[in-house]
Amino acid sequence: MNITPSLHAALGMVLALVCGTAVAQASPGTPPAGTLEERLNVILQDPQQVETYARMGQKVSLFCANCHGDGGNSVKSDVPNLAGQNPTYLLTQVRQFADGSRRYEFMERLIKAMSVDERLGVAVYYARQSVKPQPVHDAALVAEGKKYYDKVCWRCHGEQGRGSESFARVAGQQTDYLTQTLKNYRGSVGTRVNPLMTANTRQMTDADLRAVVAYVSSMR
Template structure:
Protein backbone atom coordinates (compact mmCIF):
# COMPACT_ATOMS: atom_id res chain seq x y z
CA UNK A 1 0.00 0.00 0.00
CA UNK A 2 2.71 2.49 0.96
CA UNK A 3 5.17 1.42 -1.72
CA UNK A 4 4.13 4.43 -3.77
CA UNK A 5 4.87 6.74 -0.87
CA UNK A 6 8.30 5.23 -0.45
CA UNK A 7 8.96 5.52 -4.16
CA UNK A 8 7.70 9.09 -4.08
CA UNK A 9 9.91 9.76 -1.12
CA UNK A 10 12.95 8.56 -2.99
CA UNK A 11 12.05 10.89 -5.84
CA UNK A 12 11.51 13.73 -3.40
CA UNK A 13 14.84 12.97 -1.75
CA UNK A 14 16.48 13.18 -5.14
CA UNK A 15 14.92 16.62 -5.38
CA UNK A 16 16.45 17.34 -1.94
CA UNK A 17 13.19 17.89 -0.11
CA UNK A 18 12.98 14.75 2.01
CA UNK A 19 12.68 14.98 5.74
CA UNK A 20 9.73 12.97 6.94
CA UNK A 21 9.32 9.22 7.36
CA UNK A 22 6.69 7.77 5.01
CA UNK A 23 4.69 6.12 7.77
CA UNK A 24 0.98 6.60 8.37
CA UNK A 25 -1.17 4.70 10.80
CA UNK A 26 -4.01 2.94 8.97
CA UNK A 27 -7.24 2.39 10.87
CA UNK A 28 -8.70 -1.01 10.08
CA UNK A 29 -11.98 0.44 8.81
CA UNK A 30 -10.28 2.41 6.07
CA UNK A 31 -8.47 -0.54 4.58
CA UNK A 32 -11.28 -2.19 2.70
CA UNK A 33 -11.98 0.76 0.42
CA UNK A 34 -9.07 0.82 -2.01
CA UNK A 35 -11.22 0.11 -5.06
CA UNK A 36 -14.49 1.85 -4.29
CA UNK A 37 -15.78 4.57 -6.60
CA UNK A 38 -14.60 7.90 -5.19
CA UNK A 39 -17.74 9.90 -6.05
CA UNK A 40 -20.13 7.30 -4.66
CA UNK A 41 -18.09 6.99 -1.47
CA UNK A 42 -17.88 10.80 -1.13
CA UNK A 43 -21.69 11.06 -1.39
CA UNK A 44 -22.10 8.35 1.20
CA UNK A 45 -19.70 10.13 3.56
CA UNK A 46 -21.47 13.47 3.12
CA UNK A 47 -24.76 11.83 4.02
CA UNK A 48 -23.35 10.10 7.12
CA UNK A 49 -22.06 12.57 9.76
CA UNK A 50 -20.44 9.91 11.98
CA UNK A 51 -18.50 8.51 9.03
CA UNK A 52 -17.53 12.04 7.94
CA UNK A 53 -16.14 12.66 11.45
CA UNK A 54 -14.17 9.44 11.36
CA UNK A 55 -12.68 10.20 7.95
CA UNK A 56 -11.90 13.77 8.95
CA UNK A 57 -9.70 12.38 11.72
CA UNK A 58 -8.10 9.98 9.26
CA UNK A 59 -7.56 12.93 6.90
CA UNK A 60 -5.79 14.88 9.62
CA UNK A 61 -3.28 12.01 9.94
CA UNK A 62 -2.77 11.89 6.17
CA UNK A 63 -2.22 15.65 6.19
CA UNK A 64 0.71 15.22 8.58
CA UNK A 65 2.60 13.56 5.70
CA UNK A 66 1.57 16.26 3.24
CA UNK A 67 2.53 19.06 5.64
CA UNK A 68 6.19 18.82 4.69
CA UNK A 69 5.32 20.48 1.39
CA UNK A 70 1.77 21.82 1.73
CA UNK A 71 2.36 23.23 5.23
CA UNK A 72 0.60 22.72 8.55
CA UNK A 73 -3.15 22.75 7.99
CA UNK A 74 -2.52 23.16 4.26
CA UNK A 75 -0.99 26.65 4.34
CA UNK A 76 2.13 26.12 2.28
CA UNK A 77 5.26 28.04 3.20
CA UNK A 78 6.73 27.58 -0.28
CA UNK A 79 5.37 29.98 -2.91
CA UNK A 80 5.63 27.30 -5.62
CA UNK A 81 3.59 24.70 -3.70
CA UNK A 82 -0.18 25.19 -3.51
CA UNK A 83 -2.12 25.78 -0.32
CA UNK A 84 -4.71 23.07 0.21
CA UNK A 85 -6.39 24.93 3.11
CA UNK A 86 -9.91 26.10 2.34
CA UNK A 87 -9.93 24.30 -1.00
CA UNK A 88 -13.22 22.91 -2.26
CA UNK A 89 -13.54 19.14 -1.70
CA UNK A 90 -14.92 18.16 -5.12
CA UNK A 91 -12.18 20.19 -6.85
CA UNK A 92 -9.48 18.46 -4.77
CA UNK A 93 -10.90 15.00 -5.51
CA UNK A 94 -10.97 15.85 -9.22
CA UNK A 95 -7.28 16.85 -9.09
CA UNK A 96 -6.40 13.57 -7.36
CA UNK A 97 -8.20 11.79 -10.20
CA UNK A 98 -6.29 13.84 -12.80
CA UNK A 99 -2.92 13.00 -11.17
CA UNK A 100 -3.96 9.33 -11.06
CA UNK A 101 -5.04 9.05 -14.70
CA UNK A 102 -2.21 11.15 -16.15
CA UNK A 103 -4.19 14.21 -17.26
CA UNK A 104 -2.15 16.19 -14.73
CA UNK A 105 1.51 15.31 -14.35
CA UNK A 106 3.73 15.60 -11.30
CA UNK A 107 5.80 12.54 -10.55
CA UNK A 108 5.87 13.01 -6.80
CA UNK A 109 2.14 13.66 -6.47
CA UNK A 110 1.33 10.70 -8.74
CA UNK A 111 3.30 8.40 -6.40
CA UNK A 112 1.60 9.85 -3.32
CA UNK A 113 -1.87 9.37 -4.73
CA UNK A 114 -1.26 5.81 -5.84
CA UNK A 115 -0.52 5.01 -2.21
CA UNK A 116 -3.79 6.47 -0.86
CA UNK A 117 -7.08 4.60 -0.60
CA UNK A 118 -10.49 6.22 -1.17
CA UNK A 119 -11.16 6.94 2.51
CA UNK A 120 -7.78 8.59 2.97
CA UNK A 121 -8.44 10.78 -0.07
CA UNK A 122 -11.90 11.77 1.15
CA UNK A 123 -10.71 12.33 4.73
CA UNK A 124 -7.88 14.49 3.45
CA UNK A 125 -10.21 16.74 1.41
CA UNK A 126 -12.65 17.07 4.34
CA UNK A 127 -9.78 18.06 6.62
CA UNK A 128 -8.27 20.63 4.26
CA UNK A 129 -11.60 22.17 3.26
CA UNK A 130 -12.14 22.97 6.93
CA UNK A 131 -8.84 24.86 7.43
CA UNK A 132 -8.48 28.63 7.04
CA UNK A 133 -6.27 30.04 4.30
CA UNK A 134 -3.69 32.67 5.14
CA UNK A 135 -3.63 35.15 2.24
CA UNK A 136 -0.34 36.54 0.92
CA UNK A 137 0.09 40.27 1.50
CA UNK A 138 0.92 42.04 -1.77
CA UNK A 139 3.63 44.67 -1.83
CA UNK A 140 2.60 46.61 -4.92
CA UNK A 141 -0.85 48.19 -4.49
CA UNK A 142 -1.00 49.60 -8.02
CA UNK A 143 -0.43 46.09 -9.38
CA UNK A 144 -3.13 44.73 -7.07
CA UNK A 145 -5.65 47.26 -8.40
CA UNK A 146 -4.80 46.37 -11.98
CA UNK A 147 -5.23 42.70 -11.08
CA UNK A 148 -8.55 43.39 -9.43
CA UNK A 149 -9.99 44.83 -12.61
CA UNK A 150 -8.65 41.84 -14.60
CA UNK A 151 -10.21 39.52 -12.08
CA UNK A 152 -13.58 41.28 -12.10
CA UNK A 153 -13.69 41.23 -15.88
CA UNK A 154 -12.45 37.71 -16.57
CA UNK A 155 -12.53 35.44 -13.54
CA UNK A 156 -15.51 36.33 -11.33
CA UNK A 157 -17.96 34.50 -13.58
CA UNK A 158 -16.63 31.13 -12.44
CA UNK A 159 -14.42 31.70 -9.40
CA UNK A 160 -16.92 34.07 -7.71
CA UNK A 161 -16.49 37.66 -6.50
CA UNK A 162 -14.50 36.44 -3.47
CA UNK A 163 -12.37 33.99 -5.47
CA UNK A 164 -13.70 31.04 -3.50
CA UNK A 165 -15.02 29.02 -6.42
CA UNK A 166 -17.82 26.53 -5.94
CA UNK A 167 -18.29 22.83 -5.33
CA UNK A 168 -16.57 22.01 -8.64
CA UNK A 169 -14.45 25.11 -9.24
CA UNK A 170 -11.21 25.83 -7.42
CA UNK A 171 -10.82 28.38 -4.70
CA UNK A 172 -8.03 30.69 -5.86
CA UNK A 173 -8.25 33.41 -3.15
CA UNK A 174 -5.08 33.43 -1.03
CA UNK A 175 -3.30 30.88 -3.22
CA UNK A 176 0.52 30.94 -3.38
CA UNK A 177 1.78 33.48 -5.95
CA UNK A 178 4.45 31.39 -7.73
CA UNK A 179 2.05 28.48 -8.01
CA UNK A 180 -0.66 30.75 -9.46
CA UNK A 181 1.78 32.23 -12.00
CA UNK A 182 3.04 28.81 -13.14
CA UNK A 183 -0.47 27.38 -13.33
CA UNK A 184 -1.91 30.29 -15.32
CA UNK A 185 0.99 30.16 -17.79
CA UNK A 186 0.56 26.41 -18.20
CA UNK A 187 -3.13 26.81 -18.99
CA UNK A 188 -2.48 29.71 -21.34
CA UNK A 189 0.33 27.95 -23.19
CA UNK A 190 -1.48 24.60 -23.28
CA UNK A 191 1.40 22.54 -21.86
CA UNK A 192 0.75 18.86 -21.32
CA UNK A 193 1.67 18.66 -17.61
CA UNK A 194 -1.54 20.51 -16.92
CA UNK A 195 -4.13 21.62 -19.40
CA UNK A 196 -7.81 22.39 -19.22
CA UNK A 197 -9.83 23.64 -22.18
CA UNK A 198 -11.98 25.97 -20.06
CA UNK A 199 -8.99 27.64 -18.42
CA UNK A 200 -7.08 27.79 -21.70
CA UNK A 201 -9.98 29.66 -23.29
CA UNK A 202 -10.00 32.07 -20.35
CA UNK A 203 -6.25 32.78 -20.19
CA UNK A 204 -5.40 32.83 -23.90
CA UNK A 205 -5.48 36.62 -24.08
CA UNK A 206 -3.42 37.23 -20.89
CA UNK A 207 0.07 38.73 -21.32
CA UNK A 208 2.78 37.99 -18.75
CA UNK A 209 2.23 41.43 -17.12
CA UNK A 210 -1.55 40.70 -16.97
CA UNK A 211 -0.73 37.46 -15.17
CA UNK A 212 1.55 39.29 -12.69
CA UNK A 213 -1.30 41.67 -11.88
CA UNK A 214 -3.97 39.02 -11.45
CA UNK A 215 -1.59 36.93 -9.30
CA UNK A 216 -0.87 39.93 -7.02
CA UNK A 217 -4.60 40.46 -6.50
CA UNK A 218 -5.76 36.85 -6.19
CA UNK A 219 -2.98 35.75 -3.80
CA UNK A 220 -3.80 38.67 -1.47
CA UNK A 221 -7.55 37.92 -1.37
CA UNK A 222 -8.68 36.65 2.05
Protein backbone atom coordinates (compact mmCIF):
# COMPACT_ATOMS: atom_id res chain seq x y z
CA MET A 1 0.00 0.00 0.00
CA ASN A 2 1.38 3.39 -1.00
CA ILE A 3 1.59 6.38 1.29
CA THR A 4 -1.86 7.94 1.30
CA PRO A 5 -2.40 10.87 -1.06
CA SER A 6 -3.31 13.22 1.80
CA LEU A 7 -0.17 12.43 3.77
CA HIS A 8 1.98 12.44 0.66
CA ALA A 9 0.68 15.89 -0.23
CA ALA A 10 1.10 17.20 3.31
CA LEU A 11 4.61 15.83 3.68
CA GLY A 12 5.67 16.92 0.24
CA MET A 13 4.47 20.47 0.73
CA VAL A 14 6.11 20.93 4.13
CA LEU A 15 9.31 19.15 3.16
CA ALA A 16 9.58 21.31 0.07
CA LEU A 17 9.48 24.32 2.33
CA VAL A 18 11.85 22.88 4.94
CA CYS A 19 14.42 20.92 3.03
CA GLY A 20 13.33 20.52 -0.56
CA THR A 21 12.90 16.74 -0.36
CA ALA A 22 9.92 14.45 -0.80
CA VAL A 23 8.79 11.41 1.12
CA ALA A 24 9.30 8.18 -0.76
CA GLN A 25 6.52 5.64 -1.11
CA ALA A 26 6.44 2.21 0.50
CA SER A 27 4.43 -0.98 0.20
CA PRO A 28 3.89 -2.77 3.52
CA GLY A 29 1.20 -5.06 2.13
CA THR A 30 -2.14 -5.93 3.71
CA PRO A 31 -2.26 -5.10 7.43
CA PRO A 32 -3.55 -7.72 9.88
CA ALA A 33 -7.14 -7.36 11.08
CA GLY A 34 -8.24 -6.07 14.48
CA THR A 35 -7.54 -3.03 16.63
CA LEU A 36 -4.31 -1.10 16.17
CA GLU A 37 -2.79 -2.83 19.18
CA GLU A 38 -3.87 -6.26 17.90
CA ARG A 39 -2.43 -5.47 14.49
CA LEU A 40 0.81 -4.34 16.07
CA ASN A 41 1.09 -7.52 18.13
CA VAL A 42 0.65 -9.63 14.98
CA ILE A 43 3.33 -7.60 13.19
CA LEU A 44 5.79 -7.90 16.08
CA GLN A 45 5.50 -11.70 16.03
CA ASP A 46 6.50 -11.90 12.38
CA PRO A 47 10.10 -10.81 11.60
CA GLN A 48 9.27 -10.27 7.94
CA GLN A 49 6.39 -7.94 8.77
CA VAL A 50 8.54 -6.12 11.32
CA GLU A 51 11.10 -5.39 8.61
CA THR A 52 8.43 -4.34 6.12
CA TYR A 53 6.68 -1.96 8.49
CA ALA A 54 9.98 -0.61 9.83
CA ARG A 55 11.00 0.32 6.28
CA MET A 56 7.73 2.13 5.76
CA GLY A 57 8.08 3.90 9.11
CA GLN A 58 11.56 5.03 8.19
CA LYS A 59 10.28 6.65 5.00
CA VAL A 60 7.46 8.44 6.81
CA SER A 61 9.98 9.53 9.47
CA LEU A 62 11.83 11.62 6.88
CA PHE A 63 9.40 14.36 7.76
CA CYS A 64 9.32 13.62 11.51
CA ALA A 65 13.09 14.08 11.61
CA ASN A 66 12.66 17.82 11.18
CA CYS A 67 11.59 17.96 14.83
CA HIS A 68 12.43 14.57 16.37
CA GLY A 69 15.80 14.09 14.75
CA ASP A 70 17.33 11.39 12.61
CA GLY A 71 16.31 7.99 13.96
CA GLY A 72 14.20 9.60 16.66
CA ASN A 73 17.03 11.30 18.53
CA SER A 74 15.96 14.93 18.71
CA VAL A 75 18.47 17.70 18.24
CA LYS A 76 16.21 20.05 20.20
CA SER A 77 16.20 19.77 23.98
CA ASP A 78 12.51 20.66 24.23
CA VAL A 79 11.42 18.08 21.63
CA PRO A 80 11.21 14.46 22.83
CA ASN A 81 13.28 11.58 21.57
CA LEU A 82 11.15 8.84 20.03
CA ALA A 83 13.97 6.30 19.69
CA GLY A 84 13.67 3.23 21.88
CA GLN A 85 10.11 3.82 23.04
CA ASN A 86 7.89 0.78 23.44
CA PRO A 87 5.97 0.37 20.15
CA THR A 88 2.61 -0.07 21.86
CA TYR A 89 3.20 3.07 23.92
CA LEU A 90 4.13 4.98 20.77
CA LEU A 91 1.03 3.74 18.99
CA THR A 92 -1.13 4.88 21.92
CA GLN A 93 0.33 8.38 21.66
CA VAL A 94 -0.32 8.39 17.91
CA ARG A 95 -3.93 7.42 18.50
CA GLN A 96 -4.37 10.08 21.19
CA PHE A 97 -3.13 12.78 18.83
CA ALA A 98 -5.47 11.47 16.15
CA ASP A 99 -8.56 11.48 18.38
CA GLY A 100 -7.73 14.78 20.10
CA SER A 101 -7.22 13.41 23.61
CA ARG A 102 -3.62 14.62 23.40
CA ARG A 103 -3.47 18.07 21.89
CA TYR A 104 -0.85 19.63 19.65
CA GLU A 105 -2.30 20.97 16.43
CA PHE A 106 0.71 20.29 14.23
CA MET A 107 0.96 16.65 15.37
CA GLU A 108 -2.80 16.18 15.14
CA ARG A 109 -2.88 17.26 11.51
CA LEU A 110 0.09 15.14 10.54
CA ILE A 111 -1.16 11.96 12.19
CA LYS A 112 -4.71 12.36 10.91
CA ALA A 113 -3.23 12.37 7.41
CA MET A 114 -1.51 9.03 8.02
CA SER A 115 -3.03 5.70 7.04
CA VAL A 116 -3.27 2.86 9.55
CA ASP A 117 -0.21 1.24 7.94
CA GLU A 118 1.80 4.43 8.27
CA ARG A 119 0.93 4.78 11.95
CA LEU A 120 1.95 1.20 12.61
CA GLY A 121 5.13 1.64 10.60
CA VAL A 122 6.24 4.72 12.52
CA ALA A 123 5.71 2.93 15.86
CA VAL A 124 7.68 -0.12 14.71
CA TYR A 125 10.49 1.95 13.23
CA TYR A 126 11.14 4.25 16.19
CA ALA A 127 10.92 1.40 18.71
CA ARG A 128 13.84 -0.28 16.93
CA GLN A 129 16.13 2.75 17.11
CA SER A 130 18.74 3.32 19.83
CA VAL A 131 18.40 6.40 22.00
CA LYS A 132 21.46 8.54 22.67
CA PRO A 133 21.60 9.44 26.39
CA GLN A 134 22.39 12.97 27.48
CA PRO A 135 25.88 13.68 28.84
CA VAL A 136 26.47 13.93 32.58
CA HIS A 137 27.41 17.47 33.58
CA ASP A 138 26.97 17.16 37.36
CA ALA A 139 27.66 13.73 38.85
CA ALA A 140 26.44 14.76 42.31
CA LEU A 141 23.12 15.97 40.89
CA VAL A 142 22.73 12.73 38.95
CA ALA A 143 23.35 10.75 42.15
CA GLU A 144 20.62 12.71 43.95
CA GLY A 145 18.29 12.08 41.06
CA LYS A 146 18.94 8.35 41.22
CA LYS A 147 17.96 8.30 44.89
CA TYR A 148 14.65 9.99 44.13
CA TYR A 149 14.01 7.86 41.05
CA ASP A 150 14.67 4.64 42.96
CA LYS A 151 12.13 5.65 45.60
CA VAL A 152 9.30 6.80 43.36
CA CYS A 153 9.66 6.61 39.58
CA TRP A 154 10.93 3.08 38.96
CA ARG A 155 7.59 1.45 39.82
CA CYS A 156 6.08 2.65 36.55
CA HIS A 157 9.03 3.51 34.32
CA GLY A 158 11.19 0.54 35.31
CA GLU A 159 14.53 0.27 37.07
CA GLN A 160 16.34 1.16 33.85
CA GLY A 161 13.83 3.82 32.80
CA ARG A 162 12.80 1.95 29.67
CA GLY A 163 9.07 2.07 30.29
CA SER A 164 6.47 -0.40 29.06
CA GLU A 165 3.36 -0.59 26.92
CA SER A 166 1.63 1.79 29.34
CA PHE A 167 4.46 4.02 30.57
CA ALA A 168 6.96 6.08 28.62
CA ARG A 169 10.63 5.34 28.31
CA VAL A 170 12.38 8.18 30.15
CA ALA A 171 15.95 6.89 29.87
CA GLY A 172 17.97 9.18 27.64
CA GLN A 173 15.12 11.63 27.15
CA GLN A 174 15.73 15.31 26.34
CA THR A 175 16.26 17.47 29.44
CA ASP A 176 14.10 20.49 28.63
CA TYR A 177 11.26 18.25 27.47
CA LEU A 178 11.43 16.22 30.70
CA THR A 179 11.56 19.36 32.81
CA GLN A 180 8.53 20.96 31.20
CA THR A 181 6.56 17.73 31.20
CA LEU A 182 7.16 17.16 34.91
CA LYS A 183 6.26 20.77 35.71
CA ASN A 184 3.04 20.43 33.72
CA TYR A 185 2.07 17.28 35.61
CA ARG A 186 3.02 18.84 38.95
CA GLY A 187 0.95 21.94 38.29
CA SER A 188 -1.87 20.17 36.43
CA VAL A 189 -1.16 22.40 33.43
CA GLY A 190 -2.20 21.57 29.89
CA THR A 191 -4.45 18.92 28.40
CA ARG A 192 -2.25 15.90 29.00
CA VAL A 193 -3.84 14.53 32.15
CA ASN A 194 -2.46 11.61 34.14
CA PRO A 195 -3.67 11.39 37.77
CA LEU A 196 -0.85 9.02 38.73
CA MET A 197 1.84 11.36 37.40
CA THR A 198 0.15 14.33 39.02
CA ALA A 199 0.07 12.55 42.38
CA ASN A 200 3.71 11.49 42.12
CA THR A 201 5.01 14.92 41.11
CA ARG A 202 2.89 17.10 43.39
CA GLN A 203 5.43 16.92 46.22
CA MET A 204 8.51 17.34 44.02
CA THR A 205 10.58 20.40 44.80
CA ASP A 206 12.37 22.22 41.99
CA ALA A 207 15.60 20.68 43.29
CA ASP A 208 14.08 17.18 43.15
CA LEU A 209 12.89 17.83 39.63
CA ARG A 210 16.29 19.01 38.40
CA ALA A 211 17.99 15.99 39.95
CA VAL A 212 15.56 13.46 38.49
CA VAL A 213 15.87 15.03 35.04
CA ALA A 214 19.66 14.94 35.25
CA TYR A 215 19.57 11.26 36.21
CA VAL A 216 17.00 9.84 33.79
CA SER A 217 18.28 11.82 30.82
CA SER A 218 21.69 10.21 31.31
CA MET A 219 20.33 6.66 31.60
CA ARG A 220 21.02 4.24 28.76
